[in-house]
Amino acid sequence: MKYTLAEEDYLKAIYKIAERQGVPVSTSAIADLMQTRPASVTDMLKKLAEKELIDYKRYHGVSLTKTGARWATQLIRKHRLWECFLVDKLGFNWDEVHEIAEQLEHIQSETLIDRLDDYLENPKFDPHGDPIPDASGAYRMRYQILLSDLGIGQRAILVGVREHGSTFLQYLDQNGLALGVDLEILEILPYDGSLRLRLAANDPILISGQVARQLYVRQIPTTG
Amino acid sequence: MKYTLAEEDYLKAIYKIAERQGVPVSTSAIADLMQTRPASVTDMLKKLAEKELIDYKRYHGVSLTKTGARWATQLIRKHRLWECFLVDKLGFNWDEVHEIAEQLEHIQSETLIDRLDDYLENPKFDPHGDPIPDASGAYRMRYQILLSDLGIGQRAILVGVREHGSTFLQYLDQNGLALGVDLEILEILPYDGSLRLRLAANDPILISGQVARQLYVRQIPTTG
DNA sequence: GTCGTACTTTAGCCCTGTCTAAAATTGTCC
DNA sequence: GGACAATTTTAGACAGGGCTAAAGTACGAC
Ligand SMILES: [Mn+2]
Ligand SMILES: [Mn+2]
Ligand SMILES: [Mn+2]
Ligand SMILES: [Mn+2]
Numbered sequence: 466m467k468y469t470l471a472e473e474d475y476l477k478a479i480y481k482i483a484e485r486q487g488v489p490v491s492t493s494a495i496a497d498l499m500q501t502r503p504a505s506v507t508d509m510l511k512k513l514a515e516k517e518l519i520d521y522k523r524y525h526g527v528s529l530t531k532t533g534a535r536w537a538t539q540l541i542r543k544h545r546l547w548e549c550f551l552v553d554k555l556g557f558n559w560d561e562v563h564e565i566a567e568q569l570e571h572i573q574s575e576t577l578i579d580r581l582d583d584y585l586e587n588p589k590f591d592p593h594g595d596p597i598p599d600a601s602g603a604y605r606m607r608y609q610i611l612l613s614d615l616g617i618g619q620r621a622i623l624v625g626v627r628e629h630g631s632t633f634l635q636y637l638d639q640n641g642l643a644l645g646v647d648l649e650i651l652e653i654l655p656y657d658g659s660l661r662l663r664l665a666a667n668d669p670i671l672i673s674g675q676v677a678r679q680l681y682v683r684q685i686p687t688t689g
Numbered sequence: 690m691k692y693t694l695a696e697e698d699y700l701k702a703i704y705k706i707a708e709r710q711g712v713p714v715s716t717s718a719i720a721d722l723m724q725t726r727p728a729s730v731t732d733m734l735k736k737l738a739e740k741e742l743i744d745y746k747r748y749h750g751v752s753l754t755k756t757g758a759r760w761a762t763q764l765i766r767k768h769r770l771w772e773c774f775l776v777d778k779l780g781f782n783w784d785e786v787h788e789i790a791e792q793l794e795h796i797q798s799e800t801l802i803d804r805l806d807d808y809l810e811n812p813k814f815d816p817h818g819d820p821i822p823d824a825s826g827a828y829r830m831r832y833q834i835l836l837s838d839l840g841i842g843q844r845a846i847l848v849g850v851r852e853h854g855s856t857f858l859q860y861l862d863q864n865g866l867a868l869g870v871d872l873e874i875l876e877i878l879p880y881d882g883s884l885r886l887r888l889a890a891n892d893p894i895l896i897s898g899q900v901a902r903q904l905y906v907r908q909i910p911t912t913g
Numbered sequence: 914g915t916c917g918t919a920c921t922t923t924a925g926c927c928c929t930g931t932c933t934a935a936a937a938t939t940g941t942c943c
Numbered sequence: 944g945g946a947c948a949a950t951t952t953t954a955g956a957c958a959g960g961g962c963t964a965a966a967g968t969a970c971g972a973c
Contacts, residue, residue, distance in 0.1 A: 469959075469960090471959080471960060471961095491920080491921090492920075492921060492922085493919095493920065493921080501960095501961075501962095502961075502962060502963085503920075503921065503922085504921085504922070504923080504961085504962070504963080504964095505960070505961050505962070506921095507921065507922055507923085508922095508959095508960075508961080509960080509961095512959085512960095523921080523922070523968090524920080524921060524922075524967090524968055524969065525969095551801075554808060555801070555804040555805065555808055556804060557800075557804070561800075564798075565796065565798050565801055568796050568797065568798075569793075569796060572789065572792050572793060573792065574788075574789050574792075576781075576785075577775075577779070577789055580779040580780060580781070581779065584778060584779055693929080693930090695929080695930065695931095715950080715951090716950075716951060716952085717949095717950065717951080725930095725931075725932095726931075726932060726933085727950075727951065727952085728931085728932070728933080728934095728951085728952075728953080729930070729931050729932070730951095731951065731952055731953085732929095732930070732931080732952095733930075733931095736929090736930095747938085747951080747952070748937090748938055748939065748950080748951055748952075749939095749951095
């Protein structure tokens, strides 16, 4: 089976919204994410339902069928593997790859993506810390703990980002907040919830609660 | 400027026909190469002329403008670099890459292709021996001598193929006719123009005149 | 239970790219 | 120069994907 670029982008959008907000997924949530109009979404939903990629009941939102979810997962696999390629092989920064991967994910080839996977040595996470589904669609859920969930004195490793905008990612770069860094919460300011962090051996930095809510971490048991 | 996938494929088709048959390029030649209808071609020609990518006079064929030729060359550059990537890095055979490159050539990114070029160490020829334009669009013309142009006793190196179909390429593989092989014409059969060739140190092979007309060679001066 | 607002769908339109069938043009052969 | 065959263009239609404006539905507040 083959689907159009537009159909594929809708499937991916529905998958991502369902992953965060659960089902059913509303027309306006899709329109919002895809920067399009609700009326256009309704039109496409009818087509996707016709092809049995989604379950759709007028006025009550949609959910992906098994087939639809499978296809969405493959798209995410392709997107994330291409991002790995761009960063690991071509030397792009993690804030530059999303747009390009958004195009590359639609390349149709049975074998291309599996060979790319092997060439990259089967990475399990993309440059943003997002898990990469294997050829069967299975993937390990990433730790869902946000930095904002932790308390003073707790230590953690940065393992992912919720927000993918390049402005945000560049901000992280400039503050030494790369994936894998070891950090400790020194202080949480009572006025606005800003956090003071110690990163490795460097001077402490201050980040807003807004930023802390975009950072996924793996907690390190405090051995003291 | 950005163009659609269809527009890009038309530009490439016009470029390729002009390269072989010269200008002006006829509507039916384009329809033929693109597996579409002359009426559809006429529609598109009007749009391309409107955008000043081609010079078009009703009933008299088309030629590319400077802008159109430049864009076509960039597409060919992208197509051929991606083919190199697929063969050199991902291990595809030269008969498997055309379809995939046909899609990859449309990926839009200022920097992607230049980084890919560097990653591949700036190859000058693609897996089929076709020259790869540099970032400015310049490329060295490949030797245009066909194996069928040579006579008995002459030696040559196989440097390219005119036909790109996978059936043909697989036939070449099975007969040891890879790019770079050294060959000598032992005999040209008078009845049908078939050629008997010596390849390196192997047993001689027989190929048809039809095949010989698809093979580009660089002649080796016979030092005897 | 009715009302009002927010959300969703429908109706009608546009643009791209394709097609078939019919009309127009070219250019050759006499 | 005229007739004709091949080529090309136009006319009209359709499918995919999108938009605006108008109409329909759901559901919380009363
Ligand atoms: Mn996409
Ligand atoms: Mn990513
Ligand atoms: Mn193409
Ligand atoms: Mn090639």
